[in-house]
Amino acid sequence: MKYDAAEHKCAIIVDGELPVGLAANAVSVIGISFGREIEGIVGPDRYSKDEIRYPGVIYSPLPVLSADAQSISAIHQKCLEEPGVYLMPFSDLAQSCKTYDEYTEKLSNTDNERLKLVALGLVGPRKLINKLTGNLVLFR
Numbered sequence: 001m002k003y004d005a006a007e008h009k010c011a012i013i014v015d016g017e018l019p020v021g022l023a024a025n026a027v028s029v030i031g032i033s034f035g036r037e038i039e040g041i042v043g044p045d046r047y048s049k050d051e052i053r054y055p056g057v058i059y060s061p062l063p064v065l066s067a068d069a070q071s072i073s074a075i076h077q078k079c080l081e082e083p084g085v086y087l088m089p090f091s092d093l094a095q096s097c098k099t100y101d102e103y104t105e106k107l108s109n110t111d112n113e114r115l116k117l118v119a120l121g122l123v124g125p126r127k128l129i130n131k132l133t134g135n136l137v138l139f140r
Contacts, residue, residue, distance in 0.1 A: 001086045001123065003041040005059040009129040010034065010041070013075065014139045015118045016066035023139060026090045026119035027064055033088045034058075038123055065136040072117045075132050082128060088121030 003010075012030050014023045035042050035058075043056040067075070079085045093115055097103040107115075122129055 001037070001084075002039045003059065003123065007126060008060075008123060009126040010038075010058075010060065010121070010123040011063050011065055011129055011133050013065045013067050013072050013120045013122070013133065013136060015069050015072060016139065017068070018118055022095055022118070025095065029094070030088045030090055030119060030121035031062070034062075034086075034121060034123065037088075038086060041123070063133075064139045065133055066139040067136050069116055069118065071136075072120050075122075076117055076120050078132065079122060079124075082124065085122060085124035085128065089115075089117050090119040090121070091115040092118050 012027050014026055018026065041058055043059050045056050046054045048054065076087065076089055079087050091107075093106055093110060094103055095118065097106060122132065
């Protein structure tokens, strides 16, 4: 997906029941995946007046919203049917693993409906993302 800040919006939804450390972990993993997968979401480097480099940041706001696990799952399911939406689901299974190999093994042996999503990253058409997330509050 190629990101256009005039057409697209992004958001991260986190389970409001997660402890702060696990929520921060989920948000950081999703953010890294956005940077890797969404072409043009990160702007170019910038420099301060005294020429100190500041690496590029995301082109638009990235709200971190709160919902319960059931709502996160429902939004995920709706987005699976929508073309043009990039999804980054993040499960409690991922947070329970100590290595990527362990995660790969456990995930490959688990049916999707048995996974509990603790966070979900969305990038897609602005109107659709607003419709899906407009009633959610900021994660606190």
